[in-house]
Amino acid sequence: MSAFSGFYKKTIQERLEILKTERGISDEEAKVLLDSGALELETANRMIENMVGVNHLPLGVVPGFVINGKKYVVPMCIEEPSVVAGAAKAAKLAAQCGGFAADADEPVMTGQVQLVKVPEDAIEKFDSNKGKIAAKAKELASGMERYGGGYRECEAHLIETSRGKMLVAVFYVDVRDAMGANTLNTLLEGIAPMLEEKIGGEARLRILTNLAVRRKARAKCIWKKELIGGDAIEKILDGYELAANDIYRCCTHNKGIMNGVDAVAVATGNDWRAVEASVHAYAAMDGYKPLNKFYKNDEGDLVGEIELPLTVGTIGGAIGTNPVARIALKVLGVKSAQELSMVMAAVGLAQNFAALHALSTVGIQKGHMKLHASNLAVIAGAKGEEVERVVERMAEQKKYSAEAAKEILKEMRGG
Numbered sequence: 001m002s003a004f005s006g007f008y009k010k011t012i013q014e015r016l017e018i019l020k021t022e023r024g025i026s027d028e029e030a031k032v033l034l035d036s037g038a039l040e041l042e043t044a045n046r047m048i049e050n051m052v053g054v055n056h057l058p059l060g061v062v063p064g065f066v067i068n069g070k071k072y073v074v075p076m077c078i079e080e081p082s083v084v085a086g087a088a089k090a091a092k093l094a095a096q097c098g099g100f101a102a103d104a105d106e107p108v109m110t111g112q113v114q115l116v117k118v119p120e121d122a123i124e125k126f127d128s129n130k131g132k133i134a135a136k137a138k139e140l141a142s143g144m145e146r147y148g149g150g151y152r153e154c155e156a157h158l159i160e161t162s163r164g165k166m167l168v169a170v171f172y173v174d175v176r177d178a179m180g181a182n183t184l185n186t187l188l189e190g191i192a193p194m195l196e197e198k199i200g201g202e203a204r205l206r207i208l209t210n211l212a213v214r215r216k217a218r219a220k221c222i223w224k225k226e227l228i229g230g231d232a233i234e235k236i237l238d239g240y241e242l243a244a245n246d247i248y249r250c251c252t253h254n255k256g257i258m259n260g261v262d263a264v265a266v267a268t269g270n271d272w273r274a275v276e277a278s279v280h281a282y283a284a285m286d287g288y289k290p291l292n293k294f295y296k297n298d299e300g301d302l303v304g305e306i307e308l309p310l311t312v313g314t315i316g317g318a319i320g321t322n323p324v325a326r327i328a329l330k331v332l333g334v335k336s337a338q339e340l341s342m343v344m345a346a347v348g349l350a351q352n353f354a355a356l357h358a359l360s361t362v363g364i365q366k367g368h369m370k371l372h373a374s375n376l377a378v379i380a381g382a383k384g385e386e387v388e389r390v391v392e393r394m395a396e397q398k399k400y401s402a403e404a405a406k407e408i409l410k411e412m413r414g415g
């Protein structure tokens with residue numbers, strides 16, 4: 001990764017040259033990255049309804065992630081300053097401590113069929129027909145078998161609701177490198193008539209659940225005491241403890257984790273709403289809790305661990321249509337959706353480490369506002385070299401606001 005040294009201090013063109021030599025990006029792909037119209041209007045018009053234009057977000061990369069001994073250049077697509085820098089800092093410190101260890105479950109997605117107006121013996125009927133139901137489900141998901149996936153299991157339970165008793169039939173499908181929504185929903189809609197016939201009642205909702213508890217990724221890192229200091233570790237642990245015991249802090253703690261996770265999801269063309277829904281529902285399963293843990297080991301090092309259900313893919317959906325997402329995946333160099341989910345878990349953990357480190361020591365404003373300052377300068381009307389000069393003056397004055405930037409600019413331009 002030495003080619004990436006000082007990456008953030010280089011020009012955009014120099015950064016792209018490094019991606020070309022280090023990540024195999026072609027001249028054509030570099031052009032696509034630089035082209036803010038890379039997503040053609042015709043393609044965009046086919047992606048959503050009532051399309052009237054294309055919105056843009058910056059795409060950055062973090063070169064220093066070491067996960068299971070492999071070096072990654074992680075693409076992050078996000079509008080917020082200091083997220084990429086925070087991830088880079090945490091990844092760099094993690095790499096000096098041996099990097100992240102990560103693993104992921106098989107990519108098994110879950111779907112539900114709701115049956116209403118069911119007979120008393122609905123569960124018995126489901127159980128006695130399970131063989132036939134499973135055979136039909138296997139047939140409906142057989143397209144996944146050639147990739148090593150396919151139908152895995154089904155079960156059913158009853159729920160009592162204000163609208164009467166309902167049966168929920170649950171299906172598990174290994175969707176390999178797809179996010180899996182289409183595969184699941186096709187199966188669920190296909191199997192519903194059989195469920196009505198064998199069990200009785202009427203099918204209503206037939207849809208995947210984003211709470212993919214069988215599709216979790218985990219990452220762990222031990223940040224060494226010698227590197228980050230015993231005092232910083234104590235402060236980070238104090239900060240973590242607030243999140244573990246106070247939902248108001250916990251919400252922001254998890255938001256910080258999702259800064260990283262979402263940025264990778266967006267960069268790689270994944271459905272970040274699905275990722276968000278899944279992760280927050282998981283955090284709330286036993287009362288809303290942090291998505292990760294921080295504790296001290298016997299040596300006094302800081303151990304960070306994270307576990308997230310991640311419904312992400314490396315094929316299908318917007319990945320096929322968005323050229324930037326395809327290039328981002330090439331830069332990342334993951335071979336499967338499982339590997340992508342491991343990277344995302346590590347980025348989430350790194351992001352939280354960076355935020356907690358800053359929050360519990362110097363405060364968030366120092367690093368964040370320093371990086372946000374150029375936005376403020378642009379908002380104030382600074383152009384070209386003026387931007388840097390306004391940023392420098394704001395740092396000298398330790399005043400970070402659009403108003404302060406306007407004042408400085410006015411002064412610089414001679415009142």
Ligand code: HMG
Binds near residue numbers: 083084089351364366
């Ligand atoms: P620092 O220690 O002042 O930075 O941190 P440094 O200049 O000493 O550099 C250290 C390393 O950071 C660098 O190493 C880079 O890896 C990286 P080097 O390569 O120089 O050897 N780094 C950068 N990478 C890319 N671009 C840059 C850059 N600067 C440093 N411009 C830093 C500065 C901003 C990293 C630190 O203050 C930090 O991590 N802050 C937290 C950032 C953060 O969490 N931002 C999220 C936005 S705020 C939010 O929404 C979430 C929050 O509410 C969540 C929560 O409450 O938990 C905070």
